[in-house]
Amino acid sequence: xxxxEISILGSGLIGSLMSIYLKKRGLDVxxxxxxxxxxxxxxxxxxxxxxxxxxxxxxxxxxxxxxRDKVLPLTIPMYGRKIHDEHGKTTFIPYGKEGQAIYSISxxxxxxxxxxxxxxxxxxxxxxxxxxxxxxxxxEILVTNPEGIQEKIPSNVIIGADGAYSALRxxxxxxVRFDYKQExxxxxYKELTIPATEAGEFAMxxxxxxxxxxxxxxxxxxxxxxxxxxxxxxxPFDGERVCFENIRDEKxxxxxxxxxxxxxxxxxxxxxxxxFRNHTSALINIECYPWMLKNAIxxxxxxxxxxxxxGQGMNCGFxxxxxxxxxxxxxxxxxxxxxxxxxxxxRKPNTDAISQLAMENFEEMRNEVADPKFxxxxxxxxxxxxxYPKDWIPLYTMVTFSDIPYSEAYAQxxxxxxxxxxxxxxxxxxxxxxxxxxxxxVNQMDKAKAF
Amino acid sequence: xxxxEISILGSGLIGSLMSIYLKKRGLDVxxxxxxxxxxxxxxxxxxxxxxxxxxxxxxxxxxxxxxRDKVLPLTIPMYGRKIHDEHGKTTFIPYGKEGQAIYSISxxxxxxxxxxxxxxxxxxxxxxxxxxxxxxxxxEILVTNPEGIQEKIPSNVIIGADGAYSALRxxxxxxVRFDYKQExxxxxYKELTIPATEAGEFAMxxxxxxxxxxxxxxxxxxxxxxxxxxxxxxxPFDGERVCFENIRDEKxxxxxxxxxxxxxxxxxxxxxxxxFRNHTSALINIECYPWMLKNAIxxxxxxxxxxxxxGQGMNCGFxxxxxxxxxxxxxxxxxxxxxxxxxxxxRKPNTDAISQLAMENFEEMRNEVADPKFxxxxxxxxxxxxxYPKDWIPLYTMVTFSDIPYSEAYAQxxxxxxxxxxxxxxxxxxxxxxxxxxxxxVNQMDKAKAF
Numbered sequence: 090x091x092x093x094e095i096s097i098l099g100s101g102l103i104g105s106l107m108s109i110y111l112k113k114r115g116l117d118v119x120x121x122x123x124x125x126x127x128x129x130x131x132x133x134x135x136x137x138x139x140x141x142x143x144x145x146x147x148x149x150x151x152x153x154x155x156x157r158d159k160v161l162p163l164t165i166p167m168y169g170r171k172i173h174d175e176h177g178k179t180t181f182i183p184y185g186k187e188g189q190a191i192y193s194i195s196x197x198x199x200x201x202x203x204x205x206x207x208x209x210x211x212x213x214x215x216x217x218x219x220x221x222x223x224x225x226x227x228x229e230i231l232v233t234n235p236e237g238i239q240e241k242i243p244s245n246v247i248i249g250a251d252g253a254y255s256a257l258r259x260x261x262x263x264x265v266r267f268d269y270k271q272e273x274x275x276x277x278y279k280e281l282t283i284p285a286t287e288a289g290e291f292a293m294x295x296x297x298x299x300x301x302x303x304x305x306x307x308x309x310x311x312x313x314x315x316x317x318x319x320x321x322x323x324x325p326f327d328g329e330r331v332c333f334e335n336i337r338d339e340k341x342x343x344x345x346x347x348x349x350x351x352x353x354x355x356x357x358x359x360x361x362x363x364x365f366r367n368h369t370s371a372l373i374n375i376e377c378y379p380w381m382l383k384n385a386i387x388x389x390x391x392x393x394x395x396x397x398x399x400g401q402g403m404n405c406g407f408x409x410x411x412x413x414x415x416x417x418x419x420x421x422x423x424x425x426x427x428x429x430x431x432x433x434x435x436r437k438p439n440t441d442a443i444s445q446l447a448m449e450n451f452e453e454m455r456n457e458v459a460d461p462k463f464x465x466x467x468x469x470x471x472x473x474x475x476x477y478p479k480d481w482i483p484l485y486t487m488v489t490f491s492d493i494p495y496s497e498a499y500a501q502x503x504x505x506x507x508x509x510x511x512x513x514x515x516x517x518x519x520x521x522x523x524x525x526x527x528x529x530x531v532n533q534m535d536k537a538k539a540f
Numbered sequence: 541x542x543x544x545e546i547s548i549l550g551s552g553l554i555g556s557l558m559s560i561y562l563k564k565r566g567l568d569v570x571x572x573x574x575x576x577x578x579x580x581x582x583x584x585x586x587x588x589x590x591x592x593x594x595x596x597x598x599x600x601x602x603x604x605x606x607x608r609d610k611v612l613p614l615t616i617p618m619y620g621r622k623i624h625d626e627h628g629k630t631t632f633i634p635y636g637k638e639g640q641a642i643y644s645i646s647x648x649x650x651x652x653x654x655x656x657x658x659x660x661x662x663x664x665x666x667x668x669x670x671x672x673x674x675x676x677x678x679x680e681i682l683v684t685n686p687e688g689i690q691e692k693i694p695s696n697v698i699i700g701a702d703g704a705y706s707a708l709r710x711x712x713x714x715x716v717r718f719d720y721k722q723e724x725x726x727x728x729y730k731e732l733t734i735p736a737t738e739a740g741e742f743a744m745x746x747x748x749x750x751x752x753x754x755x756x757x758x759x760x761x762x763x764x765x766x767x768x769x770x771x772x773x774x775x776p777f778d779g780e781r782v783c784f785e786n787i788r789d790e791k792x793x794x795x796x797x798x799x800x801x802x803x804x805x806x807x808x809x810x811x812x813x814x815x816f817r818n819h820t821s822a823l824i825n826i827e828c829y830p831w832m833l834k835n836a837i838x839x840x841x842x843x844x845x846x847x848x849x850x851g852q853g854m855n856c857g858f859x860x861x862x863x864x865x866x867x868x869x870x871x872x873x874x875x876x877x878x879x880x881x882x883x884x885x886x887r888k889p890n891t892d893a894i895s896q897l898a899m900e901n902f903e904e905m906r907n908e909v910a911d912p913k914f915x916x917x918x919x920x921x922x923x924x925x926x927x928y929p930k931d932w933i934p935l936y937t938m939v940t941f942s943d944i945p946y947s948e949a950y951a952q953x954x955x956x957x958x959x960x961x962x963x964x965x966x967x968x969x970x971x972x973x974x975x976x977x978x979x980x981x982v983n984q985m986d987k988a989k990a991f
Contacts, residue, residue, distance in 0.1 A: 262722075263705075265724070265822050266777075269721070269722050270723075271718070272720075326717075371716050371717050
């Protein structure tokens with residue numbers, strides 16, 4: 090049987106972009122995808138979020154493939170968080186400087202575009218092909234095709250872009266000295282909708298990511314091009330207080346929404362139907378190492394699935410593709426083991442850092458953003474960044490609006506936090522935040538970095 | 541097809557003891573074991589240590605099954621560590637009070653005895669039966685029998701005592717909200733032998749566990765009834781200094797042994813042959829939760845494989861059996877889900893604690909025991925225990941010579957360590973350790989515990 094030059098497992102966002110990069114390097118690329126072609130059947134995601142937020146790292150990777158102009162029309166810019174309190178009062182907190190935004194995009198439509206672009210270049214995408222097993226000694230993939238027949242596909246290179254439940258990773262798991270961790274958090278999520286108004290308009294400001302932070306739980310909403318919002322409700326699975334387990338019927342549900350999310354509730358005519366129809370999904374964090382074995386490599390969620398609270402899962406996966414393609418550019422297409430070894434070594438500290446930040450940001454989103462002091466903190470950091478644009482870059486900006494390695498952003502963020510905690514401990518901070526000695530604050534950062 | 545009342549996966553030490561307990565409660569017990577019956581073929585362990593050290597928790601569990609008298613003749617008591625320095629000079633450090641010992645026993649012979657006892661009671665052990673898959677919805681086990689035919693075996697209860705690479709755990713791994721972690725340490729090990737002398741005697745003191753601590757690596761030796769010692773060499777897999785990767789030929793090997801383990805080297809006539817014949821094994825730590833799904837439960841290494849440096853892997857697995865049997869005794873044989881839920885909740889903090897201690901003890905064994913201050917520290921703690929037998933029980937004693945829950949031992953050990961670190965920071969401690977204010981030290985412990 091003919092040997093594939095490159096086999097990619099998964100035609101999701103990451104697998105599709107990787108296939109485009111590799112095809113552009115003149116390689117033969119075959120992609121195996123267990124789902125049906127979503128351009129032919131009605132698009133349906135199960136247990137995965139519908140909206141993504143594209144930020145700078147994602148755009149940079151799309152630019153390299155020449156795709157920005159095609160993707161931009163599918164997006165809606167969100168310039169900041171809009172925080173909703175219990176009384177429906179909102180506060181807007183910008184994400185960055187004027188004009189800086191993250192971009193809401195629907196996963197389904199975006200994925201279709203990337204698959205189309207890949208196919209235009211000559212990538213072969215095999216839908217309805219389930220990967221059953223991978224033989225890591227021979228680099229053979231065992232797939233079941235749509236007719237139910239198993240085929241054994243020898244491959245020179247296997248790239249696992251097959252997500253949190255990766256078949257390639259499962260094969261690696263059985264290898265000696267493969268470190269692996271999967272961890273579910275105590276919260277799950279459920280998707281709900283705020284539809285367009287009767288007049289066909291957005292029911293809320295479309296250029297913001299809406300958050301209803303309630304301490305141990307929260308609701309968020311992202312805009313869609315059809316003028317609806319996709320809402321995601323994050324609750325603990327079980328416990329004493331508000332949790333999925335304790336919402337047993339319409340009365341429980343409506344009572345909870347009226348108490349905590351009344352302004353959103355007024356905009357959700359089908360809340361009850363959706364709530365009891367839609368699946369409750371779990372949130373997993375996955376870490377593993379190594380990511381490679383000979384000519385096989387894991388990228389994206391397959392090696393580092395993260396919780397969604399920094400909006401970086403997709404962006405980080407795209408950056409994986411960008412970094413990997415950069416190594417291929419430099420080292421050629423004959424030294425895959427060397428490329429993969431360099432890739433995992435460079436990349437692992439960065440994916441560890443963003444996974445950790447994503448975990449920590451959950452606390453910030455559902456709790457801290459509701460604190461008036463959070464706004465002051467953001468204002469001080471914005472001003473520091475204005476005054477000393479190179480010496481103080483807020484953590485969110487480093488992660489979202491730069492390509493500073495995540496690990497470096499993480500380390501600097503920790504130093505900043507220490508200094509800001511001290512600044513914020515001033516009991517009069519709410520009154521005098523504008524009169525602080527900003528030079529002194531930024532000097533503390535320089536001093537801390539020197540160590 | 542007839543439904544099994546109890547199916548146990550694995551007829552190793554833990555599976556066999558569990559089968560004995562359950563059979564004694566009048567249950568029908570079927571055990572599936574992928575290996576051949578080691579009473580019929582030559583006994584050969586691959587990648588698992590040959591000697592175990594039985595301590596109090598293990599004996600307590602054997603007592604409950606009435607097996608102490610049958611096991612005792614297979615053991616050799618070890619009353620302490622014998623530390624060998626680079627010049628062959630030895631120092632003896634007792635494990636506990638006079639008469640307290642841990643007991644060296646060969647895994648193979650011990651396992652045979654437990655299987656025989658189980659069969660005598662009527663347990664059916666199916667050797668050469670490989671478990672391929674477990675259907676957790678239906679509680680069916682798919683096994684391949686010695687004729688190569690697959691059978692589907694429905695079971696009321698499934699107990700996974702099938703070790704670090706457990707098939708039951710693999711089935712659970714695919715369930716939502718199953719937390720899992722497997723982690724290999726940087727060191728591997730290789731087994732070697734010090735045979736009996738030409739006169740047919742032990743070549744060293746048989747009543748001690750011998751240790752050659754060398755900082756980043758070590759050699760240990762345990763006595764066998766045939767008057768040989770089984771030695772285990774622990775080295776990093778790779779690195780700059782002494783490691784498995786850097787021992788490429790006879791010259792490297794002999795040079796290393798002559799430099800670091802010369803007294804042992806003189807007693808190892810077949811070192812070179814054994815070293816290059818024997819496999820280098822990796823060391824894994826496994827944690828997961830939950831341990832159960834409906835009527836299926838994990839026990840022993842399948843849920844908490846630990847590194848071997850506290851000698852508690854088997855003892856902890858036996859204690860699992862003891863605790864589980866205690867719950868069955870109390871709650872009956874009709875409420876398996878309740879029993880398993882209580883079991884995992886009680887047991888998990890304890891297995892986490894001993895796994896952590898096992899990891900920490902590696903540092904102690906290969907490094908600290910070589911420090912003369914270690915001996916002083918042990919002497920002070922021994923004296924504290926003599927003077928205040930209830931208020932100061934050394935950590936090693938709590939773990940090895942008591943059945944205090946591991947988690948409690950762990951917590952007390954941490955308090956003791958803090959106090960002892962302070963005591964040992966006295967620059968004159970080597971001279972004046974015998975004149976310390978022991979009452980004051982033990983009072984610090986009481987104070988610390990009050991918090």
